[in-house]
Amino acid sequence: xxxxxxGMFGFLLSLFLISLSVPVALSLGLVGITGYAYxxxxxxxxxxxxxxxxxxxxxxxxxVIPLFLMMGVFSARCGLSADLFQAANMLLGRLKGGLAxxxxxxxxxxxxxxxSSLATVATIGRVALPEMRKAGYSDELSxxxxxxxxxxxVMIPPSVLLIIxxxxxxxxxxxxFLAAIIPGLLATALYVxxxxxxxxxxxxxxxxxxxxxxxxxxxxxxxxxxMFAMFTVVIGGIQFGLFSPTEAAGIGAFGAVALAxxxxxxxxxxxxxxxxxxxxxxxxxxxxxxxxxxxxxxxxTSGLPQLLVSTVEANGLPxxxxxxxxxxxxxxxxxxxDAMSMILLTTPFVYPLIVSLGFDxxxxxxxxxxxxxxxxxxxxxxxxxxxxxxxxxxxxxxxxMRGIIPFILADTVRLALLIFIPALTLYLPSLS
Numbered sequence: 001x002x003x004x005x006x007g008m009f010g011f012l013l014s015l016f017l018i019s020l021s022v023p024v025a026l027s028l029g030l031v032g033i034t035g036y037a038y039x040x041x042x043x044x045x046x047x048x049x050x051x052x053x054x055x056x057x058x059x060x061x062x063x064v065i066p067l068f069l070m071m072g073v074f075s076a077r078c079g080l081s082a083d084l085f086q087a088a089n090m091l092l093g094r095l096k097g098g099l100a101x102x103x104x105x106x107x108x109x110x111x112x113x114x115x116s117s118l119a120t121v122a123t124i125g126r127v128a129l130p131e132m133r134k135a136g137y138s139d140e141l142s143x144x145x146x147x148x149x150x151x152x153x154v155m156i157p158p159s160v161l162l163i164i165x166x167x168x169x170x171x172x173x174x175x176x177f178l179a180a181i182i183p184g185l186l187a188t189a190l191y192v193x194x195x196x197x198x199x200x201x202x203x204x205x206x207x208x209x210x211x212x213x214x215x216x217x218x219x220x221x222x223x224x225x226x227m228f229a230m231f232t233v234v235i236g237g238i239q240f241g242l243f244s245p246t247e248a249a250g251i252g253a254f255g256a257v258a259l260a261x262x263x264x265x266x267x268x269x270x271x272x273x274x275x276x277x278x279x280x281x282x283x284x285x286x287x288x289x290x291x292x293x294x295x296x297x298x299x300x301t302s303g304l305p306q307l308l309v310s311t312v313e314a315n316g317l318p319x320x321x322x323x324x325x326x327x328x329x330x331x332x333x334x335x336x337x338d339a340m341s342m343i344l345l346t347t348p349f350v351y352p353l354i355v356s357l358g359f360d361x362x363x364x365x366x367x368x369x370x371x372x373x374x375x376x377x378x379x380x381x382x383x384x385x386x387x388x389x390x391x392x393x394x395x396x397x398x399x400x401m402r403g404i405i406p407f408i409l410a411d412t413v414r415l416a417l418l419i420f421i422p423a424l425t426l427y428l429p430s431l432s
Contacts, residue, residue, distance in 0.1 A: 003039055007302025007349075010035040014295070014345055024341045025284075025291035032294030039301050048297050056293035057286050060246065061167060066282040067249035068158045071230070072114035073278050074256035078265040080227055081123045084109040085131075097199035097206065099135050100145040101192045103128040107149030108188045111156045112231045113252070116281075117339070117376055121150030121387040129388075136207040141198065143395055144403030147384040148191055148410075151373040154339060156184035157235055158249065160285065161339055161372060165365045168292070168347045172362075173245045174238040175429040179362050181235070182424050183370065186417065190410040198406050230255050239428070285340075292344040305349040309356045319357040326350060327371060327415070334375020338383050342372055366425045367418060374411050377404050 001009075010031045017027035037045035075081075088102035088109070095101060103124060111120045125146045132142040154161045157177035166173040199205050233255070234248045243251070260266045266274075299305060312322055333342050347368075354364045376384045379401045389395050418424055 003302045004304045004307040006035060006039060007299055007304030010295075010298055010302070011304070011345070011349075018341055018345075024338075024344065025287040027291070028288070028295040028344065029291035032291070032296070032298040035298040036294070036301055039298075048294070052293045052297060053290045056290045059167070061173065062286075062289075064158075064163055064173065064246050064249040065160065065285055066278060067246070067253045068160070068163070069116075069281050069285075070274075070278045071158075071249065071252040071256045072116060072119060073274050073281075074253070074260045075110070075113045075227070075230075076119065076123050077270060077274050078256070078260040078263045080113070080259070081106065081110050082127050084227055085124065085127045089131075095196075097141070097195045099128075099132050099137060100141055100195045100199075103132070103142075103145045104149040104152075104188060104191045104195070107146070108152045108156060108184070109227050111150075111153030111184075113158075113227055113256070114153050116160055117150045117153040117373070118383060118387050120153035121146055121384050122390070124149065125388055138205045138207060138403075139395055139399050140403035141195070141205040142403075143388045143400045144407055145191070145195060147377050147382070147388045147400060147404055148194075148407035150384045150387070151376050151411075152184060152187055152191075154373055154376070155180055155187055155366075155369055157181065158245075158252070159369065161343060161369050162365065164285075164289070164340065165343055165347065165368060167289075168296075168344070169351050169361055169365070171365060172429075175362050176365050177235060177245070178239055178428040178431075179366050179425045180369070181428055183366055183414070183418055186424065187370075187373075187411070187414055190414050191407060194406045194410040226255070226259050239431075288340065288344060295345070296348045299348040305352045308349055308353050312353060312357070319359065322353070322357055323359065323419075326353070327367070327419075330368065330371040331374060331378075334371060334378055339369075339372035339375055342375060343368060360422070360426060362429055363422050363425045367415070370411070370415050370418060374408065374415070377407060377411075379404070 014027050014031045017031070018024060033045055033049060036048055085102060085106040088105035089099060092098040092101045092105060106128065107120050107124050110124055111117075114120050114123070128146055129142055132145075133139070153159070157180050159177070159180060162176045162180060163173055165171070166176050230252055234252045237243045237248050237251070238245055260274075330342065330346070333346070351361070351364075355361060376382055379385065382404070385397070385400045385404065388400055389397060
């Protein structure tokens with residue numbers, strides 16, 4: 001068996017192990033070490049096993065991960081998610097379907113300081129779902145708007161997925177953050193439009209025809225201002241070159257802790273709990289990065305990425321066709337894998353192909369994350385769908401999956417716009 005065929009077999013084996021619920025880090029690490037040993041011998045794999053873990057997590061740029069995670073954890077602890085929902089409801093609640101729109105707006109706001117889709121769904125869902133049920137919204141619309149809105153947590157910066165993509169491809173994390181702003185706002189707008197159209201096509205989604213929302217109060221908006229302040233300082237500072245992404249992450253984390261202290265949301269027990277959560281999430285991500293580093297060594301040694309590049313070049317396949325094939329591949333993969341696994345597993349051999357075809361790597365990073373978002377809400381394994389179910393005990397999976405279809409269509413429109421209008425992604429990075 002040739003080395004590239006061994007690489008392809010290793011890729012398929014990793015998919016199989018992940019489908020069996022073997023942890024991603026173990027799946028990638030075991031396949032990577034075994035495949036590398038098979039090609040290079042036992043002595044070679046000992047050297048890789050001794051050096052790869054340190055080299056994988058040693059780079060200074062990785063420090064942004066625990067800092068941004070800390071920013072999200074402490075923001076959730078101080079009740080900012082509830083404040084965002086109240087502010088969005090006050091502004092949008094009087095519209096038909098306004099509570100679902102407010103939920104999407106709150107998800108966008110919380111995603112801007114959290115960076116995690118699953119955390120956004122779980123946090124906003126606990127606040128929004130009971131309110132929507134109380135207001136007479138069907139579970140179909142309520143659950144779907146939360147699941148779809150949660151995907152904004154991996155697009156609107158700071159995003160853990162964008163950080164990992166940047167580290168794997170050695171692209172600027174700051175430019176990736178800037179590139180994600182317009183696509184993130186576009187996603188929010190399309191989701192809101194999706195709700196507006198859905199409640200008109202299917203009036204039974206709103207059981208209570210009376211629309212109401214809190215009266216306008218500056219007090220409610222003032223409670224939500226810290227989110228806007230943190231986002232402006234973190235992303236604006238990167239945009240104008242005031243500080244690096246790592247420094248921005250440190251400022252954001254400090255701001256979140258200071259906010260939690262100012263709101264008297266922290267005691268000894270909650271502080272220790274928040275720190276344990278931050279450390280646990282950081283350890284999980286670093287463990288996955290170590291596993292991915294073993295897998296990357298294996299892929300490079302097998303020659304599979306180089307074979308794909310040379311095959312595409314030899315066949316004269318137009319770049320647009322190759323891009324379409326890659327996107328379809330990601331869409332299919334997203335039905336069965338979580339977003340982080342998908343990016344870690346495929347980037348080692350997809351990225352060289354994209355670069356060889358002449359596509360901008362920053363633009364492609366946003367496309368990959370957009371497709372990964374689709375995977376988060378695509379049945380049967382869409383992670384956000386299961387997280388929404390976990391928020392309440394009596395929510396059938398079929399109800400969530402039925403309601404998510406219009407949002408998948410909205411994401412398809414967004415993906416097409418980003419592909420055909422690259423300036424939506426590349427305009428802001430070009431200004432930095």
